[in-house]
Amino acid sequence: MSLVINPGSGPVSEATEEHAAVNITVFADDLRRAGLGVDSCSRTPGADYGDGRYAFALAMTDGRTIEIQMPGLPVDKVRFRDPEKQNIWDFPRLxxxxxxxxxxxxxxxxEPDEDGE
Known part of the structure; x- marks a missing residue:
């Protein structure tokens, strides 16, 4: 018997930094569409997990910095948005x-916490 606690949290094979860079741009655009201010996004390679995810720092307009470890697969293989049309088990985690x-x-x-952080 096998037990899966966090499906999609394991290593991401065939990942590339180029795909991750496209993905973080789409992710930042999705945040903006949701009403969150993203000032900039920068690559932080020293923080990479080394498992097919690539580290980026999102500078938010409210002064926060958020670290995102983005899978390096094509965006349609990472961007889980609709449980009615997509199977969550098929998507790696950020x-x-x-x-x-x-x-x-x-x-x-x-999103900021209730205390604004």
Missing amino acids: YVDDSSLVWKFALGAC
């Missing part, structure tokens, strides 16, 4: 400040 989440929930994790 890491938002070290918490693993699929895309849809990673967006929500970027």
Whole structure:
């Protein structure tokens, strides 16, 4: 018997930094569409997990910096948004400040806490 606790949190094979760079741009655009201000996004290779995810720092307009570990697969293989049309088991997780989440929930994790942080 095998037990899967966090599907999609394992290594991402065949990942590339180029795909991750495209993905983080789409992710930042999704945050903006959700009403969150993203000033800039920068690559932080020293923070890479080394498992097919690539580290980026999102500078938010409210002064926060959020670390995103973005899977380096084509965006359609990473961007889980609709449980009615997509199978969550088919998507790798992003890491938002070290918490693993699929895309849809990673967006929500970027919202400020109730105390504004």
